[in-house]
Amino acid sequence: MRKLIIILFSIMLIIVGCSSEANLNSNGSEDNLVYVSFYPLYFLADEIGGDHIDLRMVVPNGVESHEYEPSMQQLKDIEKAQLFIYNGAGFESWADKVVGNIIEEDRTINASESVHLIMEDNNPDPHIWLSPQNMIKIGETIKDRLVLMDAANKDEYERNFNELASRLMELDNKYFEELKDKSKDSIIVSHAAFTYLADRYGFEQIPVAGISPEQEPSSKTIADLIEIVKNDNHEYILLETLASPKTVQVIAEETNLQVLTLNPIEGLTEEDITNGEDYITIMEKNLENLKKALVMK
Ligand SMILES: [Zn+2]
Incomplete structure (x- = not known):
């Protein structure tokens, strides 16, 4: 009996040891932990990544995004993300604190780099997500990155993205048609x-x-x-x-x-x-x- 317990205990240790090693990468990030700054990016990452990613959002629901400032704890948590997705174009005033400081730039996606920006008084207008076409472009960037991060689930990310893109196209057509x-x-x-x-x-x-x-x-x-x-x-x-x-x-x-x-x-x-x-x-x-x-x- 005692022998059995020792064997079981050893197996447990091996499992625990393996899983924590598998989850932590050399740069301190946790596998498949994805942080997004606010809701529209959450929607995209959730639709595309599904159950394969551990998805978290910085700006809580019900809070106005423009003036939001993340807490110290949130900044610490973002450090562990394998991927941090933000809107860019000046929308998150706090993004500079994160990108290149808390997290290396190659672990981030600046969504505004995937779309054509409209300038307003020499500054880009950050509200890019209100065009379904832009959402498709940003979604494609997210899909490509998830495939790089986790090639084993490539087919599923692609299928999810294609499905989402056709729903967004349908929405775009509906707007044209009805207006x-x-x-x-x-x-x-x-x-x-x-x-x-x-x-x-x-x-x-x-x-x-x-x-x-x-x-x-x-x-x-x-x-x-x-x-x-x-x-x-x-x-x-x-x-x-x-x-x-x-x-x-x-x-x-x-x-x-x-x-x-x-x-x-x-x-x-x-x-x-x-x-x-x-x-x-x-x-x-x-x-x-x-x-x-x-x-x-
Ligand atoms: Zn706004």
């Missing part, structure tokens, strides 16, 4: 998040706040906006879910605009999660509201 008869060419939005969406489907966004929702407009901007709304007969103002400047309410009341939601998908709310929403279902809801604002009956 093709639009009778207006602009929408009033709370912050300038929809440049890539507007560019792709041929309309303009008139933002109340700037690139970040925290940039409150001046009283001159508000007065100008009220003029635009009245002159162009706008009926709707499109607000977002996680952050909206108070001034938007002022403008809406001042001009009798009806309020609709246009979600910049910078994070899911608790309600989104409860309702099983994801990037694609939210983009479909956005399309319904865009149709109200752009296509006259």
Whole structure:
């Protein structure tokens, strides 16, 4: 009996020894531990990597992404990632602290390098994920990297990516199809998040706040906006879910605009999660509201 226990104990030690060695790479990273900065990248990595990756997200759900700062503990945890995926183009103000410092650059993906960036006052607009075409390009970069990291599951990553890409293509076609008869060419939005969406489907966004929702407009901007709304007969103002400047309410009341939601998908709310929403279902809801604002009956 004692002999058996010793044998079992030895086997356990071997298993424990092997597994911890297999999980830790020479650079201190943990196999298949993938960190993403925020939700749209989580969606892509989750759809493509499935159960083969241990996926974590830095900006928690329900929190506004633009102003988020990771905790010391989070920064320490990212150090162990085999792959860290971030948006880039200035979206994560804290990315410089991570890339090349906490984690070597070759263990990271800067998603904005996979797409064509639109410049706004000499700075790239970071809201690249609001074009389904961009999501396909970023998804392909993620898929290629996962294949390099874990060649044994290559077929599955490719199959998952192809499936995701065709769903995103379908979404893109639906946008073109349903907005093709639009009778207006602009929408009033709370912050300038929809440049890539507007560019792709041929309309303009008139933002109340700037690139970040925290940039409150001046009283001159508000007065100008009220003029635009009245002159162009706008009926709707499109607000977002996680952050909206108070001034938007002022403008809406001042001009009798009806309020609709246009979600910049910078994070899911608790309600989104409860309702099983994801990037694609939210983009479909956005399309319904865009149709109200752009296509006259
Ligand atoms: Zn934004």
